[in-house]
Amino acid sequence: MRHLLSAFLLLLCLPSIQAQNEPWKGKFEPIDNMIAPPNTYRTASGAPGKDYWQQCANYHIKVLLNEKNNTISGEETITYFNNSPDDLSYLWLQLEQNVNKKGNEDFGTFNNNVKDSISARQMQFLTRAIDFPAGYSIKMVKDASGNNLKTMVNNTMMKVKLNTILKSGESTGFSIAWSYPITDRSMYLLSREGYEYFPEDGNTVYLIAHWFPRMAVYNDTEGWQNQQFQKLGEFALEFGDYHVEITVPDDHIVASTGTLQNSEEVLTKAQRSRLETARKTFDKPIMIITKEEAQANEKTKAIKQKTWKFNATNVRDFAFASSRKFLWDAQAVKLPTNTVMGMSFYPKEGLPVWQEESTKAVTQALEVYSEATFDYPYPVAISVNTSNIGMEFPMISFNGGRPKNGKISDAAKQDMIGTIIHEVGHNWFPMIVSSDERKWMWMDEGLNTFLHQRTLAERYPDFNSTTPKSIVPFMNGDKNILRPIMTTSDSELLNQFGANFYMKPTVGLQMLRNSIIGTELFDEAFKEYANRWKYKHPNPSDLFRTLEDATATDLDWFYRGWFFTTDHVDMELSNVKWFKVFEEDSNIEDKNKNKKVKIAATEKNDDEQANGFSNGPEVITMTNTPDTAYGEFLSRLDDKEVRKQLSGKNIYEVTIKNVGGLVMPVTIEWVFTDGTTETDRLPAEIWRTNEYEVKKTFIKAKEVSKVNLDPNFEFADTDVNNNSFPKVENQSEFDAFKNKKKGK
Incomplete structure (x- = not known):
C-alpha cells in the first residue's frame, strides 16, 4: 500500500494534473454537502422515508x-x-x-x-x-x-x-x-x-x-x-x-x-x-x-x-x-x-x-x-x-x-x-x-420538457426538437451573467429561464439516457422516481439520489457540473500520434527506410496538425520486459505474443484537453483511409486523475485518415472546430464533413 500511495502522491504533484496555487475544483467529489442530508422523511436512496408525511x-x-x-x-x-x-x-x-x-x-x-x-x-x-x-x-x-x-x-x-x-x-x-x-x-x-x-x-x-x-x-x-x-x-x-x-x-x-x-x-x-x-x-x-x-x-x-x-x-x-x-x-x-x-x-x-x-x-x-x-x-x-x-x-x-x-x-x-x-x-x-414550482422550476419544466421532446421524437419525428446541440449557444454565453440550473425560480433572468429551466435540464436528461447511463437502465430509473414520488412532494436531492440508486451509477460528477455550475463542454482533440512497432522480419523498416519520424513529446503546431498523418507513423521498438518490472510476481508476460498481436497494427495515442471545464464521456470516431468508420466510447471517469488533459492509446488494424470527437453532438460541445485531427479550419468544413457522413 505504501508504494501505491507514493505513486499517487507523485501523480498529484505533476503540473499537468494540478497547476500550482490553483484551488482544487473537485469535479468528481460527492455532492453530499450541496444537497439536504437524508433522514427518516427522505432516505439516502431517494425514496420517501418511513416517517414521510404531507398535509x-x-x-x-x-x-x-x-x-x-x-x-x-x-x-x-x-x-x-x-x-x-x-x-x-x-x-x-x-x-x-x-x-x-x-x-x-x-x-x-x-x-x-x-x-x-x-x-x-x-x-x-x-x-x-x-x-x-x-x-x-x-x-x-x-x-x-x-x-x-x-x-x-x-x-x-x-x-x-x-x-x-x-x-x-x-x-x-x-x-x-x-x-x-x-x-x-x-x-x-x-x-x-x-x-x-x-x-x-x-x-x-x-x-x-x-x-x-x-x-x-x-x-x-x-x-x-x-x-x-x-x-x-x-x-x-x-x-x-x-x-x-x-x-x-x-x-x-x-x-x-x-x-x-x-x-x-x-x-x-x-x-x-x-x-x-x-x-x-x-x-x-x-x-x-x-x-x-x-x-x-x-x-x-x-x-x-x-x-x-x-x-x-x-x-x-x-x-x-x-x-x-x-x-x-x-x-x-x-x-x-x-x-x-x-x-x-x-x-x-x-x-x-x-x-x-x-x-x-x-x-x-x-x-x-x-x-x-x-x-x-x-x-x-x-x-x-x-x-x-x-x-x-x-x-x-x-x-x-x-x-x-x-x-x-x-x-x-x-x-x-x-x-x-x-x-x-x-x-x-x-x-x-x-415538486415545488415556486422554488425549483426546472424540476417540473425540465422533466416535463424531456418527455415532451421524447413524445415529439416518437410521434412527430419530422418536427424540430431539442437536442444537445440546441443548448450550445446558451452554454457558450457570458459566465459573468449565466446562472446554474440550481437557481430558484424567481431569481432567474427572464432571458435565461427558458434555456436554464426547460432546455438545459432536458438536454442533461437526454445525455444521461442516450450516452451516459443507457436507455433501458435510465428509463427504469426515471420510472422509479416517478412512481416513488407520485402524489408526493420531491426535492432535487430525491431525484438525484433515485437516479443513482436505481442505476448503480455514480452521477455526482454530472450533477455537480451540469446543475450546480455554469461550466460548459469544450473538449479539444489537441494531438494524435501514430506509431508502429519495429520488427526485424517485417517490411516496416523498408517502408520507412531512412525516414523514421521523430514526433516531439509536445503538441504539434498548426502546420503539423494540417499535415495530419501524411508523414507516416513513428516506428518504435518494444523491448523485452525486465524481471525487475514484475517485483515479487513469479509469472511472466509472453513478450513474443504481445509482439505478435501488434504485428502490422497501428497504434494511436490521443491527447484530449478539457477546455470548457465540464467533464463528460468521450466519444471518438475513427475515419479510416478506406472510408469506413469506427467509434470508441470512454466514460467520464477517464478524467478522474486529471481533469484537464487525458491521453488514451488505441490499436487499429487499418490506417486512420481523420479522428473526430463527439461526432454525433451528444454532449453539447461548444466548439466543434477543435474536435478533429487533422484540425478543421472552419465550421462550414466540419458541417460539410458531417453532411457527407450522413449521406446528405
Missing part, C-alpha cells in the same frame, strides 16, 4: 361567473388535515390574484426599458397607464363554528390565525367568502388566466385559474412554503378532494378539472348521446358541439344561469374554462390499466387545425408519458384553445396556437402541437409528481 386539504366551493361585469365571486369550505409532527397556530393561504392588485408590492417588470417607437402595449406593461381593477376582496373567514378568524394579508399570501391550536394528527375546517375582477389577458405579461374578448361577435372565453384562496404547502424541508408569487415561480400545492359548483350563463359550456356530476342538467340529450359514443371511440374524436351549434350559440346571450357540478379526487389544484363560443370534441384513449377521455374545447377561430390536431396531440401525450412513468390516473385530459401562453392544471390545460383566417404555417402548427403535448404532460410533472 392534505379538501375543498367544497360554490362559484359564480358574472359575465356582465367580468367578476368571480365564491364561497369555499376547506378541511385541512395536519399530518405533520408539528402543532400549528396559524395557516398560510395563497392569493395569487393579488399579484396585479394596484398598490401591492411591485415585483418588477419583465420589459423595463423605454425606447423610441415603443408600442402602446409595451408602454402599458411598463406604466399601467390604463389602470384595471385586480385582486381579492376577502369578505369573511370563519371557523367551523361560525366564529370569525383573524387574518393578515401580505400581498399574495394570507395568514389565518386559528382560534384553537391545530394539533398534530388533527384536522380543522374553515370557510372563506371572496370575489375578484377577472383580468383581461391582453393587458399584462405572463397572463396565465383571465378572459379573452372577441370583438367580432362580442363574446368572451374565460380561463379561470388561481381563482380561489388555496392552502400553501407545509412540509418537512422548510415548513411553510410561503414565498410570494412573483409571476415566474409558479405553485406549490397540497393534494385533496374537490367538490365544485360553477354557476355560469345558461348558454355557456364549461371545461373543467374533475368529473361532471350533473350532465343531464347542463347538456342536451344530443350532447350526452355524442359523449357516450365518444367514450367508446378510440380512433378519432367525436364532435360533442359542432361548429354550426357553436356559431348559433354566439348569436344570443342568455339571461338565465345554470350550475355545473364537478368532483375531483386527489388533485392539487382546480381550474375551468367557460364560454358560449366553444366547439367540443372528445375521444377515448385506452391505456394498459384504464381508459381516459381526451377532449378539446376551442372557439371557431381555432378551426380547422384545432379540430384536426388538438385531441390527437392529447392522445399522443397520454400514451408516451404513461409508458415512460405511470398510467395517467385521472378520467379526463382536456386541451382548451387560448391566445399566446400555455398553462397547465390537473386534467385541463390552456394552450396557445391559433390559425389566421383558417390558415396556419407549418412552424406555428408545430408550436401549437408541441404546446398541447407539453401542457398535457404537466399532469405528471408537477400535478402528480408534485
